[in-house]
Amino acid sequence: xxxxxxxxxxxxxxxxxxxxxxxxxxxxxxxxxxxxxxxxxxxxxxxxxxxxxxxxxxxxxxxxxxxxxxxxxxxxxxxxxxxxxxxxxxxxxxxxxxxxxxxxxxxxxxxxx
Amino acid sequence: xxxxxxxxxxxxxxxxxxxxxxxxxxxxxxxxxxxxxxxxxxxxxxxxxxxxxxxxxxxxxxxxxxxxxxxxxxxxxxxxxxxxxxxxxxxxxxxxxxxxxxxxxxxxxxxxxxxxxxxxxxxxx
Numbered sequence: 001x002x003x004x005x006x007x008x009x010x011x012x013x014x015x016x017x018x019x020x021x022x023x024x025x026x027x028x029x030x031x032x033x034x035x036x037x038x039x040x041x042x043x044x045x046x047x048x049x050x051x052x053x054x055x056x057x058x059x060x061x062x063x064x065x066x067x068x069x070x071x072x073x074x075x076x077x078x079x080x081x082x083x084x085x086x087x088x089x090x091x092x093x094x095x096x097x098x099x100x101x102x103x104x105x106x107x108x109x110x111x112x113x
Numbered sequence: 114x115x116x117x118x119x120x121x122x123x124x125x126x127x128x129x130x131x132x133x134x135x136x137x138x139x140x141x142x143x144x145x146x147x148x149x150x151x152x153x154x155x156x157x158x159x160x161x162x163x164x165x166x167x168x169x170x171x172x173x174x175x176x177x178x179x180x181x182x183x184x185x186x187x188x189x190x191x192x193x194x195x196x197x198x199x200x201x202x203x204x205x206x207x208x209x210x211x212x213x214x215x216x217x218x219x220x221x222x223x224x225x226x227x228x229x230x231x232x233x234x235x236x237x238x
Contacts, residue, residue, distance in 0.1 A: 002157070034223065034224075036223075036225070038225070040158075045208055045228040045229065045230055045231060046150075046210075046228055047228070048224055048225060048226045051213060052224065057226060089158050091158075091160075093221040099175070100172070101174060102220070102222035104157060104158045104159065104160060107157040107158065
């Protein structure tokens with residue numbers, strides 16, 4: 001059971017817009033910790049897609065955008081392309097009285113129809 | 114070229130030990146925290162451990178605390194993970210990943226911008 005909750009799967013047709021949610025709580029996203037997003041293509045290592053809630057590393061297309069509000073964050077992908085089919089993970093930091101850890105969401109599989 | 118290269122994985126019996134290594138190149142290794150992240154077969158990403166640029170801050174996931182030890186040698190541009198008392202549930206692809214945060218004393222995972230290709234650890238009798 002991940003501290004950050006993502007939908008197991010989302011899908012969309014080429015050219016469409018899809019969003020992937022990442023729901024946390026007052027001990028992680030709601031506490032103000034940044035959210036980062038990763039794309040993992042089949043058989044490859046994860047790749048940083050969004051850092052600091054809404055920033056794109058150099059080379060990441062502007063079709064990818066991130067946002068954060070309250071205890072949740074979202075990744076939006078516009079102009080969906082076949083090569084976007086991958087697993088997507090959110091990541092943040094969780095701090096409670098019992099300890100603090102880097103945490104990942106359970107991952108969302110994006111299918112391009 | 115900026116890269117991280119893991120090594121040291123393999124097949125090991127439950128209760129035995131294994132030491133993973135991660136060699137860095139193409140960036141100033143001793144300016145950044147580095148983390149270990151693992152992925153069990155068919156599962157999601159799980160953060161395992163992290164170490165700050167100067168080894169002043171070290172953290173572990175509860176699932177490995179007391180069994181795994183992270184360390185780094187900045188002179189050798191290398192990161193290590195000593196894994197003792199291995200369990201079948203430790204079976205996974207282990208990645209090392211560079212933290213974006215520059216010379217930070219914190220281990221919040223401020224975006225992992227460089228990942229290695231991973232090394233496979235299989236714990237089975």
